[in-house]
Each structure stands twice: as C-alpha cells, then as structure tokens.
Amino acid sequence: MSVRLSNGREIPIETHKIRIVQKVRLAPAADRLRAIEEAGYNTFMLRTRDIFMDMLTDSGTNAMSDNQLAAMMQSDDAYAGSESFYRLADAVKEIFGYEYLLPVHQGRAAEHLLAKIFVKPGDFVPMNYHFTTTKAHFELAGGKVLELFQDEALNTQSTCPFKGNMDLDKLTAAIRKAGPERIPFVRMEATTNLLGGQPFSLENLKAVKAIVGPLGIPLVVDGSLISENAFFIKQREPGYENRSITEIIREIMAEADICYLSGRKSCSVRGGFIATNIKKYSDMIREWLPVYEGFFTYGGMSSKEIEAMAVGVREMTELDVASSSADFVKYFAERLIESGIAVVTPPGGLACHIDAKIFLPHLPQSVYPAGALAAAVYLTSGIRGMERGTVSMDRDKDGNDVFSDLELLRLAIPRRVFTMSHIEYAVDRLSWLHKNRELVGGLEFYEEPPVLRFFAGKMRPLDGWGAKLAAKFAADLGENN
Numbered sequence: 001m002s003v004r005l006s007n008g009r010e011i012p013i014e015t016h017k018i019r020i021v022q023k024v025r026l027a028p029a030a031d032r033l034r035a036i037e038e039a040g041y042n043t044f045m046l047r048t049r050d051i052f053m054d055m056l057t058d059s060g061t062n063a064m065s066d067n068q069l070a071a072m073m074q075s076d077d078a079y080a081g082s083e084s085f086y087r088l089a090d091a092v093k094e095i096f097g098y099e100y101l102l103p104v105h106q107g108r109a110a111e112h113l114l115a116k117i118f119v120k121p122g123d124f125v126p127m128n129y130h131f132t133t134t135k136a137h138f139e140l141a142g143g144k145v146l147e148l149f150q151d152e153a154l155n156t157q158s159t160c161p162f163k164g165n166m167d168l169d170k171l172t173a174a175i176r177k178a179g180p181e182r183i184p185f186v187r188m189e190a191t192t193n194l195l196g197g198q199p200f201s202l203e204n205l206k207a208v209k210a211i212v213g214p215l216g217i218p219l220v221v222d223g224s225l226i227s228e229n230a231f232f233i234k235q236r237e238p239g240y241e242n243r244s245i246t247e248i249i250r251e252i253m254a255e256a257d258i259c260y261l262s263g264r265k266s267c268s269v270r271g272g273f274i275a276t277n278i279k280k281y282s283d284m285i286r287e288w289l290p291v292y293e294g295f296f297t298y299g300g301m302s303s304k305e306i307e308a309m310a311v312g313v314r315e316m317t318e319l320d321v322a323s324s325s326a327d328f329v330k331y332f333a334e335r336l337i338e339s340g341i342a343v344v345t346p347p348g349g350l351a352c353h354i355d356a357k358i359f360l361p362h363l364p365q366s367v368y369p370a371g372a373l374a375a376a377v378y379l380t381s382g383i384r385g386m387e388r389g390t391v392s393m394d395r396d397k398d399g400n401d402v403f404s405d406l407e408l409l410r411l412a413i414p415r416r417v418f419t420m421s422h423i424e425y426a427v428d429r430l431s432w433l434h435k436n437r438e439l440v441g442g443l444e445f446y447e448e449p450p451v452l453r454f455f456a457g458k459m460r461p462l463d464g465w466g467a468k469l470a471a472k473f474a475a476d477l478g479e480n481n
C-alpha cells in the first residue's frame with residue numbers, strides 16, 4: 001500500500017506491525033573490504049554475518065505472516081496422502097483455477113521436470129525473456145531458448161508500462177521458421193525478472209494465446225512473481241482498475257495451459273509447484289515426480305512449507321501483500337533518480353535495478369560493470385545486491401564471454417522486511433558511491449565454474465581498486481561507518 005503525504009510525495013506504508021525481529025550488524029568498512037576480498041568480489045560468496053541489508057534476492061527471504069506460521073503448526077506430516085497437500089490443492093484451485101497440482105521443492109525443479117518431459121534436442125522454446133535456471137534446464141535438455149521481447153524491453157530509461165510483453169511478430173516468425181512441431185511450449189514469465197521485474201499485459205498474453213492455441217502449442221506461465229504482475233495489470237492496464245488481484249490471476253491462468261512457480265517469491269514460502277487443468281500434462285509430469293522430487297503429495301517440500309504455502313497463495317492476492325515489494329521499489333527508484341542515479345524504469349516488481357552501464361560508463365562489458373558495482377555497493381554500505389549482467393551469462397562454446405543485453409545491479413526488496421530508514425540509508429550510500437564512481441574499476445575471473453558461474457565464481461579487482469575505494473569511504477565517512 002502507499003499513501004500520499006500532505007507535501008504531495010507518495011510513500012509506501014506498512015499495513016502490518018512488526019512483532020518478531022532479527023538482529024543484523026553493520027560491519028565497518030575495513031571488515032567489509034576483508035569480506036569482499038574473501039568472497040572473490042562475488043556477493044553470492046559473502047556470509048550474512050557481514051551483511052547489513054541483504055538485497056540479494058526476494059527469494060525465500062520474505063517476512064512470513066502470523067497466519068503462515070500458525071498454519072505450519074497444524075501441518076500433517078505424512079509421506080503420502082497428507083491433508084496439508086489437499087489444503088494447498090484447494091488454495092491453488094481457488095486462486096489459480098487449476099485442478100491438478102504437482103508440488104516440487106522449488107521453481108527450478110519445476111523447470112527441470114518441464115525440460116525433461118517436453119523439451120527435446122533441436123527444439124526451440126520461445127519466451128518473453130529467459131531466467132538463468134530456466135535457460136540452463138531447457139538448454140541442458142537440448143533446446144534453444146528464443147527471447148522474443150519487444151525492443152523497448154532493453155531500454156532501461158522507459159515509460160512503457162508492459163516491457164515484459166512478447167513481440168507478436170517475432171513469435172509468428174519464430175514459429176514459421178522452426179515449425180510448430182519443434183516448439184514444445186511458449187513460456188511467459190510473469191514479471192520478467194532479468195529485465196527488471198517488468199510485467200506483461202493481459203492483452204499481450206491473450207494475443208500470444210491466440211497465436212499458439214490454434215497450432216496446439218501449449219502456453220506455460222512462470223508465475224513466480226504472479227501477484228506482482230497482477231498488481232501492475234491492475235495499476236497500468238485500462239479496464240482492470242477495479243478488478244481484484246484474484247480475478248486478474250484467474251484471467252491469466254485461464255489463458256495458460258500450465259503454470260509453474262517458485263513459491264519463494266510471491267507466496268513467501270520455500271517450495272514450488274506445477275499446476276494445470278489438462279490431465280494429460282499432469283499425468284506426464286506425475287510419472288517423474290517421485291523420481292526427482294518426492295511422492296505426489298509432498299514433492300520435496302515439508303508439510304510445514306506446504307501449509308504455509310496454502311496460506312501464502314491466498315494472502316498474496318490481498319492488495320497490500322501484492323504491492324508490498326512493488327511500492328517500496330517505486331519509492332527507492334524515485335529517490336535514486338532524484339540523486340542522479342539511473343535505474344530501470346518504470347520501477348518493476350521484486351527489486352530496484354541500477355543501470356551499471358550508465359553508473360560506470362568508463363567500464364566496458366568485458367570487465368563486468370554490474371559485478372564491479374555490486375562489489376562496490378557492498379564495500380560502501382554493507383548492502384548486498386546481485387549482479388544481473390555478463391557475469392550471470394556463461395561463456396559460449398569457444399570460451400568467449402557472452403555480453404548480457406543489460407548490465408544491472410539488482411537491489412531486491414523482500415516483502416515486509418525493510419523499513420523506510422533502511423531505504424534512505426541505501427539511497428545515501430549509493431549517492432556517495434555515485435559521486436566517487438571513477439574509483440570503481442573492473443573485475444577479472446580467477447576461478448570460474450562452467451555452468452551458472454555467477455554463483456561460485458571468484459574475481460579480482462583490476463588495479464586493486466577495492467582497497468582504494470574503502471580508504472576513500474573511511475576518510476569521508478569515518479572508520480566505523
């Protein structure tokens with residue numbers, strides 16, 4: 001929720017009270033330098049004891065509600081036939097409108113099953129944009145991911161309300177070129193994570209369905225951030241202002257043949273699922289569920305998580321929950337823009353994304369500007385963000401870097417975790433860094449895994465810029481800041 005103050009500014013407002021808290025430590029700059037050096041300038045490799053604000057992700061880091069925690073106490077622990085599963089199935093039926101529910105341990109497990117069952121070597125999988133794990137699974141199965149976004153999607157300084165829309169001409173051309181039989185499904189990601197949490201419109205989704213439906217190509221929605229996409233449709237798509245989040249989710253799901261999701265985001269709980277109304281698809285997936293995930297009624301989740309998910313699926317449709325991350329993202333983005341920092345616009349779901357190419361114009365993509373910015377932000381603030389640029393792309397077959405379309409630093413806003421003073425602190429430290437940005441240099445790998453290298457790869461700062469930046473920070477703001 002947000003409110004307009006009497007001075008005209010719109011601010012996010014919490015419609016909950018905080019009843020359980022967890023201490024965090026603001027480590028001094030010298031400790032932060034040691035920590036990032038040990039982490040190989042990769043924020044994934046930091047320990048949380050060295051982190052003040054963890055903005056790495058909103059995945060599995062949201063504050064759960066009292067009702068979710070209470071539901072966990074009533075879970076029905078059983079290997080098979082647990083009542084907890086049926087309570088989740090009821091919630092999914094009510095909110096998504098789907099009959100068949102296949103629980104999995106998290107989102108990428110759903111992607112693994114879909115890849116195994118649907119994607120064959122030589123296939124093409126069109127989508128509005130890739131996600132890292134999605135691409136890895138579909139490519140490991142021998143498929144090729146086709147990203148059919150509109151050109152505007154890559155404009156970080158845009159006013160386009162639906163940058164997650166698929167380009168319909170590109171879709172038609174791709175189907176003509178590959179042939180429908182080589183396309184196992186089309187995937188639409190509800191708020192395109194790597195484009196900055198940008199939504200698709202219902203109009204676009206319906207148009208995609210109108211193209212693929214008659215050809216017998218299934219439409220798969222990745223609903224990991226479904227309540228945020230629904231919230232943006234309510235805010236931005238004409239005709240949906242007065243529709244509820246549930247009504248909008250139901251309308252999205254009525255177009256899709258299969259929905260899968262990571263429960264760790266919109267639903268605020270560890271877990272995931274695949275759901276559909278098409279028995280044939282459910283049966284095909286069901287066959288492999290016990291092999292890779294677990295029995296049909298738990299799929300790798302604990303019964304406690306299943307109970308919390310049943311509550312989370314319903315709660316994410318409440319307007320204040322659906323908007324809890326998005327409203328903070330918007331405020332954070334507006335404050336950074338006021339400080340002269342280029343962020344992805346319009347502000348999306350899940351995170352505020354800083355355009356590292358604009359922040360660090362002196363760094364070419366070959367020295368990983370978004371990775372360098374992530375390390376520099378940690379050094380100057382204790383805030384951990386996530387590189388979403390070339391470091392997050394694996395090398396091609398010849399060992400060359402694949403330059404990412406965008407070089408972004410993602411500063412995620414987990415739901416109901418941070419307060420306004422946290423955001424103001426972040427704005428202040430980022431502004432200091434922006435004024436001192438010429439001190440930030442590039443990075444080079446010294447340890448580099450071949451797949452999903454961004455998770456565990458280690459890098460060094462070219463010309464040792466990290467120590468110089470930390471020293472300037474301490475000189476300006478004090479040793480203990």
Ligand code: F0G
Nearest residue numbers: 057059106107108131133193222224262
């Ligand atoms: N799809 C989307 C759109 C996601 O954002 C994620 C995860 C997944 C699938 C995979 O789900 O993590 O439960 O296995 N996104 C996390 C993030 C990792 O930080 O954005 P998972």
